[in-house]
Amino acid sequence: MKKSLFICGMMASAIFLYNCSGSKKATASKPVPYNYEANVKSVVEANCAPCHIPAKGGNKRAYDNFANVKSDIDEIIRRIELNPGERGFMPFKKTARLGDSTIAVFKKWKADGLGEK
Numbered sequence: 533m534k535k536s537l538f539i540c541g542m543m544a545s546a547i548f549l550y551n552c553s554g555s556k557k558a559t560a561s562k563p564v565p566y567n568y569e570a571n572v573k574s575v576v577e578a579n580c581a582p583c584h585i586p587a588k589g590g591n592k593r594a595y596d597n598f599a600n601v602k603s604d605i606d607e608i609i610r611r612i613e614l615n616p617g618e619r620g621f622m623p624f625k626k627t628a629r630l631g632d633s634t635i636a637v638f639k640k641w642k643a644d645g646l647g648e649k
């Protein structure tokens with residue numbers, strides 16, 4: 533009687549452990565690539581408006597759409613990685629660079645293939 537309880541307990545924990553490690557592996561092996569709609573759009577809106585949003589800005593390049601942000605991605609990354617005060621630094625006239633994690637969003641999006649959604 534005691535022995536069968538012990539075996540039951542072992543089986544229950546084996547199943548438990550198996551399921552736990554199994555689900556961890558599933559999430560780790562399926563990274564979701566960054567895309568414009570989910571990852572980039574909100575970052576541009578938060579940091580590059582109003583200057584690059586035509587409704588409010590002047591004649592700067594409009595970055596309220598996927599096509600322009602995609603085609604200018606190299607220039608965008610180059611400029612946001614400059615230091616404040618350097619010629620071409622963006623966001624224009626700000627005294628600090630965007631945070632590293634924000635800059636990383638643009639770089640990861642490029643590395644992931646510049647998808648729209």
Ligand code: HEC
Pocket residue numbers: 576579580581582583584592593594604607608611612620621622623624625630
């Ligand atoms: C306060 C206004 C302002 C903000 C905010 C701003 N920019 Fe600009 N941006 C400008 C101006 C003015 C120019 C044109 C002068 C120049 O080329 O340096 C420009 C030019 C650019 C250009 C070259 C293409 C063009 O439009 O002539 C890129 C690329 C750029 N900005 C990227 C960005 C990115 C990315 C952000 C957000 C992280 C940003 N900018 C935020 C004002 C701004």
